[in-house]
Amino acid sequence: MKILVLVKQVPDTWGERSLDSVTGALIRTTGEQVIDEIDERALEVALQYKDATNAEVVAVTMGPARAIDVLRKSLAMGADSGIHLVDDSLAGSDLGWTARALAGVIALDGFDLVIAGNESTDGRGGVIPAMIAEHLGVPNATFLDTVTIAPNSVAGERATDYGTVDVSASLPAVISITERSAEPRFPSFRGILGAKKKPVKTISLSDLQLDSEPSRSLVHSTSKRPPHSAGTKVIDAGDAGMQLAKFLADNRLI
Amino acid sequence: MVIMTTALALIELTPTGAIRPSARMLLAAAARLGDPVAVVVAAPHKSEGLLAELGSLGAARVVVATSNTDGLLLAHEVEALVAAANAGPITAILAANSVEGREVAARVAVRLRAALAVDIVDITLEAGSVVATHSVLGGAYLVQSTAESGPLVATIRLGAIGDRAAAATPEVMEVAIDVDTSRFAVVNAAADAVFEAGRRDLRGASRVVSGGRGIGSQENFALVEQLADALGAAVGASRAAVDAGYIAQSAQVGQTGVTVTPDLYVALGISGAIQHRAGMQTAKTIVVINKDANAPLFDIADFGVVGDVFTVVPQLIEAIRERSR
Ligand SMILES: Cc1cc2nc3c(=O)[nH]c(=O)nc-3n(C[C@H](O)[C@H](O)[C@H](O)COP(=O)(O)OP(=O)(O)OC[C@H]3O[C@@H](n4cnc5c(N)ncnc54)[C@H](O)[C@@H]3O)c2cc1C
Ligand SMILES: Cc1cc2nc3c(=O)[nH]c(=O)nc-3n(C[C@H](O)[C@H](O)[C@H](O)COP(=O)(O)OP(=O)(O)OC[C@H]3O[C@@H](n4cnc5c(N)ncnc54)[C@H](O)[C@@H]3O)c2cc1C
Numbered sequence: 015m016k017i018l019v020l021v022k023q024v025p026d027t028w029g030e031r032s033l034d035s036v037t038g039a040l041i042r043t044t045g046e047q048v049i050d051e052i053d054e055r056a057l058e059v060a061l062q063y064k065d066a067t068n069a070e071v072v073a074v075t076m077g078p079a080r081a082i083d084v085l086r087k088s089l090a091m092g093a094d095s096g097i098h099l100v101d102d103s104l105a106g107s108d109l110g111w112t113a114r115a116l117a118g119v120i121a122l123d124g125f126d127l128v129i130a131g132n133e134s135t136d137g138r139g140g141v142i143p144a145m146i147a148e149h150l151g152v153p154n155a156t157f158l159d160t161v162t163i164a165p166n167s168v169a170g171e172r173a174t175d176y177g178t179v180d181v182s183a184s185l186p187a188v189i190s191i192t193e194r195s196a197e198p199r200f201p202s203f204r205g206i207l208g209a210k211k212k213p214v215k216t217i218s219l220s221d222l223q224l225d226s227e228p229s230r231s232l233v234h235s236t237s238k239r240p241p242h243s244a245g246t247k248v249i250d251a252g253d254a255g256m257q258l259a260k261f262l263a264d265n266r267l268i
Numbered sequence: 269m270v271i272m273t274t275a276l277a278l279i280e281l282t283p284t285g286a287i288r289p290s291a292r293m294l295l296a297a298a299a300r301l302g303d304p305v306a307v308v309v310a311a312p313h314k315s316e317g318l319l320a321e322l323g324s325l326g327a328a329r330v331v332v333a334t335s336n337t338d339g340l341l342l343a344h345e346v347e348a349l350v351a352a353a354n355a356g357p358i359t360a361i362l363a364a365n366s367v368e369g370r371e372v373a374a375r376v377a378v379r380l381r382a383a384l385a386v387d388i389v390d391i392t393l394e395a396g397s398v399v400a401t402h403s404v405l406g407g408a409y410l411v412q413s414t415a416e417s418g419p420l421v422a423t424i425r426l427g428a429i430g431d432r433a434a435a436a437t438p439e440v441m442e443v444a445i446d447v448d449t450s451r452f453a454v455v456n457a458a459a460d461a462v463f464e465a466g467r468r469d470l471r472g473a474s475r476v477v478s479g480g481r482g483i484g485s486q487e488n489f490a491l492v493e494q495l496a497d498a499l500g501a502a503v504g505a506s507r508a509a510v511d512a513g514y515i516a517q518s519a520q521v522g523q524t525g526v527t528v529t530p531d532l533y534v535a536l537g538i539s540g541a542i543q544h545r546a547g548m549q550t551a552k553t554i555v556v557i558n559k560d561a562n563a564p565l566f567d568i569a570d571f572g573v574v575g576d577v578f579t580v581v582p583q584l585i586e587a588i589r590e591r592s593r
Contacts, residue, residue: 027523031405032405032408033411038411040405109384110378110381133524135523138404140367141371142374145374145375145384148378148379149378151451153341153450155453159517172367175518176460177283177458177460178458178459179457179458180457180458181456187453193524194517227381229381229416229418230383230416231384231385231416233413234399234413234414236411237409238409239407239408239409239410241408242551242568244569245570245571246571247571247573249574250574254557254573255573255582256587258557258584259590261571262532262555267475267499268499
């Protein structure tokens with residue numbers, strides 16, 4: 015079985031993240047860029063199946079030159095190879111253009127199963143996996159808390175806003191996983207050394223056969239909200255609960 | 269004949285066929301953008317009960333999609349919206365920013381080659397074009413966007429839009445849809461989470477009380493619930509509290525959990541990591557109780573108490589009860 019795992023490079027959530035005031039795009043040139051934690055979990059789900067069956071695991075990313083770091087990390091964790099889609103015209107891609115390009119890469123390489131994170135920690139769209147499935151014309155089972163992969167199918171429990179849904183799909187299919195799915199492994203020393211010898215293919219848009227162009231999402235204004243500032247702070251000397259009740263009452267909250 | 273421009277709203281139903289609360293917000297938003305059309309997937313004999321309610325929420329027309337295939341994940345919702353979109357001029361297709369709503373919107377946008385705006389907090393029609401407002405990076409920025417061409421497909425954050433469309437008497441249109449079964453996953457079982465009596469849903473809640481690792485155990489978490497009950501609030505948690513098993517993951521507030529914008533947010537034993545703040549910093553009033561005076565969450569607290577939750581909270585609950593007597 016061939017499993018493609020989608021891994022995205024994102025700004026470290028521990029740092030200050032900011033938007034370009036003109037384009038509304040995330041500033042990706044400053045601050046530390048890391049592999050999205052949710053995609054490490056997606057990779058872990060694939061690697062656990064590989065450990066049991068010898069499936070082939072390919073890490074795929076779309077991003078600027080430096081995004082190759084997330085492929086290196088994926089290879090060190092245990093992926094067999096990587097594909098890096100890099101093309102200047104992809105800068106500032108919206109959801110529609112991102113999904114179309116990633117679907118193009120997946121179609122080019124062939125797959126049985128695509129595993130993605132349910133939601134990236136920067137864009138937080140939570141829609142790319144379903145969009146890719148629509149481009150590819152295959153089923154998708156997203157937001158899976160648990161995943162069971164079989165030779166011809168995939169199943170799991172999907173966590174929705176309202177409850178749970180048990181779903182399954184025949185392969186080829188696209189799934190996305192939640193942070194409940196798996197704890198990612200750390201790359202071993204051997205893994206890190208071995209990663210250097212594993213193949214990474216770099217491709218550009220002209221290598222792909224793409225669906226017709228979607229309408230773009232255009233940003234026309236961006237404003238920074240003033241941060242919530244601090245108010246009263248009391249140290250409990252036995253009556254802080256009462257003081258807090260008074261504060262709530264004064265503000266008509268009780 | 270005048271061709272009216274319409275805006276489509278995808279109505280979510282519970283597994284037993286009742287209309288979910290998101291319908292009010294979606295129809296209110298659709299009414300700003302055109303004639304509001306409710307699109308709902310239901311068996312014909314079940315749809316009658318729904319019509320009156322959708323009319324009271326402002327639907328000018330209800331498109332009821334029926335099909336002879338069953339048990340496919342969101343397939344009918346996708347095909348029904350695509351069919352309704354192709355039937356006449358539309359300005360927008362709106363869905364709730366729930367897991368289901370996003371997924372349907374994702375597939376519909378690709379099918380129609382339309383622009384997609386997710387998790388928006390407001391939507392208006394300005395000089396004939398649909399403008400969506402996004403609250404991003406934990407609410408630190410507001411971004412407005414439009415579609416380059418064609419209708420905008422958008423998912424609206426639950427609870428973000430407060431108004432209600434004027435009631436209408438909807439005309440009904442039934443459409444039969446064909447589904448390519450090979451393109452969709454199969455639903456084997458579905459169940460709504462059961463809320464304990466009196467518990468409130470976190471999304472869209474106007475008050476939230478959250479507990480963190482500082483609460484210490486699953487048993488102690490009852491204290492968070494007691495304060496929530498006293499305040500009429502929903503219960504939330506930090507990821508550390510969820511990871512420690514004090515409460516279900518659905519209660520997680522933050523970067524990778526729920527984003528809330530309540531009038532009141534009370535944090536008990538939560539340090540205030542940047543990922544937690546991303547889910548709650550746009551609350552109107554923030555109250556923090558933490559025994560560490562240097563906890564970063566105090567930086568955004570309207571009222572902070574440096575103290576032990578196990579002494580402060582019981583006293584607070586008692587004081588609230590006193591005042592309501
Ligand atoms: C704050 C913010 C708000 C935005 N809002 C919108 C909007 O409303 N409409 C719009 O059209 N665009 C929007 N964008 C742009 C959009 O987020 C980007 O196109 C982004 O590259 C893909 O969206 P996502 O990260 O939200 O995807 P998600 O759907 O959240 O990603 C889910 C999974 O898909 C995979 N994936 C996603 N991107 C990549 C990639 N580049 N390489 C490999 N795998 C990937 C990963 O497995 C990831 O975990 C926004 C961007 C930001 C930063
Ligand atoms: C990619 C990523 C995504 C994440 N997403 C989220 C998310 O969505 N939501 C989230 O919450 N976190 C998220 N986190 C985790 C986040 O970084 C923190 O680890 C987490 O928020 C800490 O939870 P906490 O404040 O409950 O625990 P801690 O940081 O351990 O804080 C516990 C606090 O309780 C106080 N305390 C202890 N005992 C008492 C007492 N008796 N009375 C009063 N105070 C007491 C302590 O002083 C301390 O400040 C994410 C992290 C990453 C890397």
